[in-house]
Amino acid sequence: MRLPRPLPLLLAALVASSATLAEAPPAKVATCQACHGAEGVSSAPDIPNLAGQKAVYLTRQLEAFKAGTRKNDLMAAIAAQLTPDDVKVLAAYWSSLPPAPAAAAAAPPHAATVSAMALPRDFPKGFVEYQREQDEAAKTLTLRYANRLAIDAARGGKPLPDGSVLLTVNYVAQIDDQGHWKPGAVKNYVGMESRAGWGDAIPPLLRNGNWNYGVWAPDGTPRLALQQPRCLACHQPKSADSYVFTLAALKGAAH
Numbered sequence: 001m002r003l004p005r006p007l008p009l010l011l012a013a014l015v016a017s018s019a020t021l022a023e024a025p026p027a028k029v030a031t032c033q034a035c036h037g038a039e040g041v042s043s044a045p046d047i048p049n050l051a052g053q054k055a056v057y058l059t060r061q062l063e064a065f066k067a068g069t070r071k072n073d074l075m076a077a078i079a080a081q082l083t084p085d086d087v088k089v090l091a092a093y094w095s096s097l098p099p100a101p102a103a104a105a106a107a108p109p110h111a112a113t114v115s116a117m118a119l120p121r122d123f124p125k126g127f128v129e130y131q132r133e134q135d136e137a138a139k140t141l142t143l144r145y146a147n148r149l150a151i152d153a154a155r156g157g158k159p160l161p162d163g164s165v166l167l168t169v170n171y172v173a174q175i176d177d178q179g180h181w182k183p184g185a186v187k188n189y190v191g192m193e194s195r196a197g198w199g200d201a202i203p204p205l206l207r208n209g210n211w212n213y214g215v216w217a218p219d220g221t222p223r224l225a226l227q228q229p230r231c232l233a234c235h236q237p238k239s240a241d242s243y244v245f246t247l248a249a250l251k252g253a254a255h
């Protein structure tokens with residue numbers, strides 16, 4: 001029996017690819033990069049650099065987030081998903097990078113920062129209000145809306161399917177002589193929408209099913225700018241509730 005011709009080539013390719021694998025950064029690094037920067041140098045004022053930091057220090061911080069002795073909602077959600085082995089590997093990886101590579105500032109935006117969600121064009125058509133909150137101090141009235149698909153799923157006790165849209169609208173409150181609150185001018189729109197495939201670009205530790213997120217100014221200008229990983233991380237622990245904090249209110253409104 002003769003070996004098929006391309007086999008040596010194939011073997012060479014396999015060897016080459018396993019060599020690359022051995023040197024490749026750990027898979028979970030993609031999640032960290034969404035907030036800490038592609039090379040561990042962050043552009044956000046409240047997110048620390050990881051590149052070049054001492055490995056023992058990084059390990060201790062990750063363990064503290066896991067244990068809850070260091071408190072931060074975003075890092076709590078991420079650290080909860082790391083095994084002791086992940087912590088070791090990630091601390092070693094970030095520690096091995098140069099502290100402030102010149103190229104860091106020019107890195108393209110991380111896929112998790114890119115949202116596919118647009119402000120629903122015909123809003124409030126097709127939406128149902130399911131919750132209303134007053135902020136006495138800020139004189140803000142917050143109305144939460146969901147589309148029919150989300151309402152119907154909540155009514156049936158089912159997970160919210162792709163096609164669900166939730167929109168929170170913050171209004172300046174108009175308060176009449178009797179002290180009744182009415183929505184005045186829009187302050188901003190804050191939304192989440194699930195569509196098939198939208199979760200694919202987001203690293204698994206940050207992924208909330210297929211939800212993407214959005215914030216818009218009153219005139220519809222997007223205001224999310226690189227914030228989406230924060231939305232994802234903070235809503236992540238609500239996975240059993242379709243990543244929705246106000247699911248109980250949504251179910252209640254559906255009845």
Ligand code: HEC
Pocket residue numbers: 028029031032033034035036046047048049050057058059061062071072074075078090091206229230233
């Ligand atoms: C959603 C954004 C986000 C993601 C994703 C994220 N982090 Fe963080 N991380 C933060 C923020 C914000 C802080 C600052 C927390 C604080 O103020 O205490 C932080 C702090 C840290 C610290 C403490 C650093 C120091 O100097 O004290 C470590 C270590 C860390 N992150 C590691 C990681 C690793 C490893 C990953 C990936 C598995 C990751 N982070 C993913 C937002 C994020």
Ligand code: HEC
Pocket residue numbers: 073144166167168190191192213214215224227228230231232234235243244245246247
């Ligand atoms: C620090 C945690 C945290 C972050 C970060 C966060 N959220 Fe939320 N989100 C909440 C909580 C808690 C609620 C429940 C309502 C409330 O308490 O204000 C909520 C409610 C919502 C709702 C109504 C549906 C629901 O889940 O109840 C939408 C829509 C929403 N957030 C969008 C966003 C967007 C967009 C971002 C990013 C710009 C974001 N959230 C970032 C914690 C967070």
